[in-house]
Amino acid sequence: MRVLLVSPGFHGYHSSIAAALAARGHEVATHVYDDHGGVVGRTWHQVRHQLPRRIGAGSLRRLAREETGRAAAAVAHARPQAVVVVKGDTLGRQFWDAVGGLPRITWLYDEVRRTRWTADRLAGIGPLATYSALDDVDLEAAGLDSRHLPLAFDHRLVASPTPVRRQQVSFVGARYPTREDVLTLLHDHGVPVRAYGRDWSSHPVDRLRTWRIGTPAVPAGRDLTRAEAYDVMASSSATLNLHGDQDGFTMRTFEAAGVGAVELVDRTDVATLYEPGAEVLAFTTAEELVELCDRVVGDPSWSDPLRAAARARTLAEHTFDHRVAVLEASWDTV
Structure with a gap:
């Protein structure tokens, strides 16, 4: 048609x-x-x-x-x-x-x-x-x-087949107060966190585009294309998926899992889509999140089975x- x-x-x-x-x-x-x-x-x-x-x-x-x-x-x-x-x-x-x-x-x-x-x-x-x-x-x-x-997840948008691992916990997305609070908390606890996007970037052009003078006290990069975002998520020790006041699951839920990233998601009801602990890592408190970050950064091989399971589930059900x-x-x- x-x-x-x-x-x-x-x-x-x-x-x-x-x-x-x-x-x-x-x-x-x-x-x-x-x-x-x-x-x-x-x-x-x-x-x-x-x-x-x-x-x-x-x-x-x-x-x-x-x-x-x-x-x-x-x-x-x-x-x-x-x-x-x-x-x-x-x-x-x-x-x-x-x-x-x-x-x-x-x-x-x-x-x-x-x-x-x-x-x-x-x-x-x-x-x-x-x-x-x-x-x-x-x-x-x-x-x-x-x-x-x-x-x-868009499985046709191919990320790097062998991403170079980076010892960081990444976040790709818009800056909202609740998200900034989470990233600031991780940064204050010594987690190597890094945010990507114009709302986080200190670049003068990004400040102008987002009508602001200051910038958050969180390490940050500029906007990424979707392909670049896929690579960043896949190569990071883990990547954050933060929802806040939403009941629908973000696109990032499926993209992070689809590229074989270690997804840290702030909702336990993700169990309707992925198995927590086996395909994604769900958390409910700041303490849980810091502990998970410390583990995935300190022991990269621990999360390898989770990466593979998340990608397999996504390709089978969530494209x-x-x-x-x-x-x-x-x-x-x-």
């Missing part, structure tokens, strides 16, 4: 979904609805939309209208036989009217409360998939056609190919 994938550009995951759809024999066109067109386009977007919002003089409405118009035009151009939408909360009626009557499904990778979606709006867009188990229960209770669909099969089976229930 001709499938149109309509997605935000978030870390390029749309390319992973498109590749999985293509592997199932579909002809895939992708529209990235928040793509602002290279360096010049991104700069203009900052000036026109982000800066006014920073100073309290702008709103999302104009941006949403522009994104909606472009997405609707993409539907007309692609003439799809099915549509897969990722998130899509900023897209307005013009777009949803354009896909009306087509087999479609929308995959939410955030809790509904973190988006512009409401139950009433979601009721009119067709079948839903959500990474949040709790949202899935609420959506079904509201009479919506919903299914729980966790995130995934984008597995998730796309669920999307495909659901989009014909409009």
Whole structure:
């Protein structure tokens, strides 16, 4: 079938979904609805939309209208036989009217409360998939056609086959207060922790991009591509997967395990996906985390069986190919 994938550009995951759809024999066109067109386009977007919002003089409405118009035009151009939408909360009626009557499904990778979606709006867009188990229960209770669909690992994005091991505990991701607290605690306990991303970096360009002057007191590197992040996680003594106020499991849950990293995850309910102690290392207290870090850094060979088991489980159950099969089976229930 001709499938149109309509997605935000978030870390390029749309390319992973498109590749999985293509592997199932579909002809895939992708529209990235928040793509602002290279360096010049991104700069203009900052000036026109982000800066006014920073100073309290702008709103999302104009941006949403522009994104909606472009997405609707993409539907007309692609003439799809099915549509897969990722998130899509900023897209307005013009777009949803354009896909009306087509087999479609929308995959939410955030809790509904973190988006512009409401139950009433979601009721009119067709079948839903959500990474949040709790949202899935609420959506079904509201009479919506919903299914729980966790995130995934892109096995086609190949990391280095023999990563050079680094004696560090890595974290790749955005900087939130709870995450900074955890990394600062590890640093204060002598754990060789290192964070990666623009929110952590002390580079002047990254400070400018994140509208800040200071920088955390944690060793840090700059942004990584997904392939680079895969290499960092696989080569580290261990890598952190920190959730905070989320009930869905992050993409990192599957990526860290998929590349054969030692994953330190802050949720014991990961047991629905991986076996704690055998495939991932779950912790509930700071003391547990420090002890685990000390062990994996001090005895690298101890975690080798865990690395192999985590990767094997991921390739068997948690790739984008597995998730796309669920999307495909659901989009014909409009």
